[in-house]
Amino acid sequence: KAGVTQTPRYLIKTRGQQVTLSCSPISGHRSVSWYQQTPGQGLQFLFEYFSETQRNKGNFPGRFSGRQFSNSRSEMNVSTLELGDSALYLCASSPLVSGGGGVDTQYFGPGTRLTVL
Amino acid sequence: AQSVSQHNHHVILSEAASLELGCNYSYGGTVNLFWYVQYPGQHLQLLLKYFSGDPLVKGIKGFEAEFIKSKFSFNLRKPSVQWSDTAEYFCAVNARNYGQNFVFGPGTRLSVLP
Numbered sequence: 001k002a003g004v005t006q007t008p009r010y011l012i013k014t015r016g017q018q019v020t021l022s023c024s025p026i027s028g029h030r031s032v033s034w035y036q037q038t039p040g041q042g043l044q045f046l047f048e049y050f051s052e053t054q055r056n057k058g059n060f061p062g063r064f065s066g067r068q069f070s071n072s073r074s075e076m077n078v079s080t081l082e083l084g085d086s087a088l089y090l091c092a093s094s095p096l097v098s099g100g101g102g103v104d105t106q107y108f109g110p111g112t113r114l115t116v117l
Numbered sequence: 118a119q120s121v122s123q124h125n126h127h128v129i130l131s132e133a134a135s136l137e138l139g140c141n142y143s144y145g146g147t148v149n150l151f152w153y154v155q156y157p158g159q160h161l162q163l164l165l166k167y168f169s170g171d172p173l174v175k176g177i178k179g180f181e182a183e184f185i186k187s188k189f190s191f192n193l194r195k196p197s198v199q200w201s202d203t204a205e206y207f208c209a210v211n212a213r214n215y216g217q218n219f220v221f222g223p224g225t226r227l228s229v230l231p
Contacts, residue, residue, distance in 0.1 A: 043221035
C-alpha cells in the first residue's frame with residue numbers, strides 16, 4: 001500500500017496570508033490526525049478527523065482548522081499566518097474501524113514544511 | 118492532562134554499546150504506549166507499541182521496550198546499537214477511550230559513533 005502523502009512538501013508564505021495543506025491517508029484508513037512539529041515545542045496534536053467528523057482537537061487557536069472529505073482525504077487550513085506558525089505539519093492516518101473511543105497505531109506522512117516570512 | 122517526559126535530550130554511543138532511553142508519562146488511567154523513530158530526512162516510523170498483555174514488547178530492528186505500570190514508564194532498549202540507529206526517538210502516549218490524540222515526548226537524539 002502507498003503511505004500517507006502530503007502536499008505540498010514545502011511552502012513559503014508571508015504574515016497575514018492563509019494556507020491550505022493536504023493529506024491523503026493510506027487506503028482504507030478513515031482516521032486522520034494532524035500535528036505541528038517545531039524545535040521548541042516538539043510534536044503537538046492539532047486535531048483528528050474520523051468519517052468527516054472532528055473527534056478531537058488540541059490546544060491551538062481558531063486560526064487552525066481542518067476538514068475531511070468522504071474519501072478520507074483531509075485538509076488543514078491556517079488563516080492569518082504568524083511567524084510562529086513556521087513548522088513541519090505532519091499528517092497521520094490510522095486503520096481505525098469504528099469512531100468510538102478506539103485507538104490504533106498512527107502512520108505518519110513526510111510532512112509539509114511551512115515557512116512564514 | 119497527559120504529559121510525557123524523556124530523560125535524555127541527546128545520547129551519544131559507540132557502535133555495539135547497549136541503549137536504554139527513558140520515557141515516563143503522567144496519566145492515571147489506562148494508556149497505549151508507542152515509540153516512534155525519525156531517521157535523518159525521513160518521516161516518523163513506528164518502532165513498537167504496547168496496548169495490553171505482555172509488558173515486554175519487541176519491535177523492529179532489534180528494539181524492545183518494557184512497560185512498568187507502577188513507575189509510569191516505557192523505556193526503550195537495544196542490546197547493541199549500530200551507526201544506522203542514529204536518529205531521533207519519540208515516546209508517545211495515548212489515553213484509552215480518548216481518541217487518536219497522541220501526546221509525544223520531546224524526543225531523544227541518538228548519535229552512534231562508528
